[in-house]
Amino acid sequence: MDWFKRKKESLKAADKKELPDGLWEKCENCGEIIYKKELEKKYYVCPKCDHHFRIGYEVYVSLLFDKDTFTEFNANILSADPLNFKDVKKYSDKYKATVKKTGLKEAVVTGSAKIDGREVVAALMDFRFLGGSMGSVVGEKISRAVDKALELKAPLIILSSSGGARMHEGIFSLMQMAKTSAKLARLDKAGIPYISILTNPTTGGTTASYAMLGDIHIAEPKALIGFAGPRVIKQTIGQDLPKGFQRSEFVQEHGFIDIIAHRHELKTKISKLLEFFAHKN
Amino acid sequence: MREYAKTTGIELDDDINRLEKKAKQLRQEIFSKLDRWQRVQLARHPQRPYTMDYINGMCSYFEELHGDRYFADDPAIIAGFGMIDEYSVILIGQQKGRDTKSKLYRNFGMPNPEGYRKALRIMELGAKFNKPVITLIDTPGAYPGLGAEERGQAEAIAYNLFAMSHLPVPIINVVIGEGASGGALGIGVGDRILMMENGWYSVISPEGCAAILWRDAANASLAAEAMKVTAEDLKELKIIDEVLKEPEGGAHYNHAEAIKAVKEAILRHLKELLKIPVERLIDQRIDKFSKMGAWIE
Ligand SMILES: [Zn+2]
Numbered sequence A: 001m002d003w004f005k006r007k008k009e010s011l012k013a014a015d016k017k018e019l020p021d022g023l024w025e026k027c028e029n030c031g032e033i034i035y036k037k038e039l040e041k042k043y044y045v046c047p048k049c050d051h052h053f054r055i056g057y058e059v060y061v062s063l064l065f066d067k068d069t070f071t072e073f074n075a076n077i078l079s080a081d082p083l084n085f086k087d088v089k090k091y092s093d094k095y096k097a098t099v100k101k102t103g104l105k106e107a108v109v110t111g112s113a114k115i116d117g118r119e120v121v122a123a124l125m126d127f128r129f130l131g132g133s134m135g136s137v138v139g140e141k142i143s144r145a146v147d148k149a150l151e152l153k154a155p156l157i158i159l160s161s162s163g164g165a166r167m168h169e170g171i172f173s174l175m176q177m178a179k180t181s182a183k184l185a186r187l188d189k190a191g192i193p194y195i196s197i198l199t200n201p202t203t204g205g206t207t208a209s210y211a212m213l214g215d216i217h218i219a220e221p222k223a224l225i226g227f228a229g230p231r232v233i234k235q236t237i238g239q240d241l242p243k244g245f246q247r248s249e250f251v252q253e254h255g256f257i258d259i260i261a262h263r264h265e266l267k268t269k270i271s272k273l274l275e276f277f278a279h280k281n
Numbered sequence B: 001m002r003e004y005a006k007t008t009g010i011e012l013d014d015d016i017n018r019l020e021k022k023a024k025q026l027r028q029e030i031f032s033k034l035d036r037w038q039r040v041q042l043a044r045h046p047q048r049p050y051t052m053d054y055i056n057g058m059c060s061y062f063e064e065l066h067g068d069r070y071f072a073d074d075p076a077i078i079a080g081f082g083m084i085d086e087y088s089v090i091l092i093g094q095q096k097g098r099d100t101k102s103k104l105y106r107n108f109g110m111p112n113p114e115g116y117r118k119a120l121r122i123m124e125l126g127a128k129f130n131k132p133v134i135t136l137i138d139t140p141g142a143y144p145g146l147g148a149e150e151r152g153q154a155e156a157i158a159y160n161l162f163a164m165s166h167l168p169v170p171i172i173n174v175v176i177g178e179g180a181s182g183g184a185l186g187i188g189v190g191d192r193i194l195m196m197e198n199g200w201y202s203v204i205s206p207e208g209c210a211a212i213l214w215r216d217a218a219n220a221s222l223a224a225e226a227m228k229v230t231a232e233d234l235k236e237l238k239i240i241d242e243v244l245k246e247p248e249g250g251a252h253y254n255h256a257e258a259i260k261a262v263k264e265a266i267l268r269h270l271k272e273l274l275k276i277p278v279e280r281l282i283d284q285r286i287d288k289f290s291k292m293g294a295w296i297e
Helices: A003-018 A036-041 A057-064 A091-102 A136-152 A167-189 A230-237 A248-253 A263-278 B002-008 B013-032 B036-043 B051-058 B100-105 B113-128 B146-150 B153-164 B181-185 B206-214 B217-227 B231-236 B255-273 B278-290
Strands: A024-026 A033-035 A071-073 A108-115 A118-125 A156-162 A194-202 A216-219 B059-064 B077-084 B087-094 B133-139 B171-180 B192-196 B200-202 B242-244
Touching (some): A024 A036, A033 A036, A136 A167, A194 A263, A216 A248, B036 B171, B036 B200, B036 B206, B077 B255, B171 B181
């Protein structure tokens, strides 16, 4: 729900533009100037400090899945703007502008793919689309992905990158939490594995539903993972937050993350887990 | 005036009746024209009946059960066994306080993870002995605190949604006051969702929404309008099953009448739900939530 605050970070995009020809990128964490081709090759992990840049779904497609095996489904589901919502702008206008700007149709892309030859169903959230916020379409696409996993008896992978529920769809957004969780319970009863990958950030209603319901929780290093946003908590308790609060390592220490995986070892880890799940004694 | 008439013996009955009728008419007019933000304020009225008021009013027997058996007992959520007429049920609800001391004790009705875990523990205990579950929703949200995050507020809520979707007994949710976000939904998955006429229920509080989208919490009334948070709205949007009429002037004017309305509705739905075989009940519950949403394709 806090995706609006991310405005600050998009200002940093202006820094990038100052670098000549867009050939170089500056690390948000250590300030290192990195050759863009190099950064791409490293799946946007800083070669100097290991900072994991936030990346779009298509990078995860190339990172996680065997070449050319990802087949998207339910690509053309769009928000119906059920509340005819308007704040300072109309939601429908903001939505259209976001589609145009990002080339994405919603905050999640779903499909089937292979990981080292093993079939999986995947839902990859994308923060670029309205802060990865979860509205009716995200809920519906994820629900259908669960149905698909049930149909194919294939493991499900959901990668979260989301500020939480989408306020512009009010109660409908809230109910996507119940909807996706109920579907995942069905998958659970069927004994089909579900791996939840949590990336920076995973907060609000996304965390309080599918992101925290995996058989396995894998987080990227130093990702912000929590229910309430840090600013809200700080306001509530009236004091500064401890260092590392709500970061992957902190959340693991408190018992909610199974594995913290460096982006470069994500695929191998998942592949091994799938192999283990499938192994018959 | 009526008292005065009685003691002096002066005949004022006609005047009194006329004035009372006029007052009633005015109240009805005012209440039919309330905007959404005014409804939110009614839902927060400090004299409104709270969870324990409903429980005491509806139940001939109630035993509160405490603790999540992992960490603590959360006073922001009440859970226990109760008898409503001839039905033995589980009752769960967020509890607000009335004076400063009890408000603090109840954490203003904002549960911590152990509250959600206690709620589920008692629901599952109920399921084991075939007791239907009634949840009474009245919270400004799950508590956004350090400890709450450390102990997995998100996981606690998520797991309740997951488990409640398959709980093998009827579940009736009643929004009696405020239904704020995941903090409300954490005990809000069921076969029937009922809502008091002056309750509100949405993904975030109007103030929270205004602070983010309008960058000013003072625009809460605009946010309440935009998010369509009232019982009437949610009935129209096909999210809730029934709007429960409140006494004239709001539930705080007449606790007994409000409690009676809630009890009547609970019993009516309970009788229907108890006839449905449990497998079908669960399928219907999942379908109910699966249909929620609006998209174009
Ligand atoms: Zn760096």
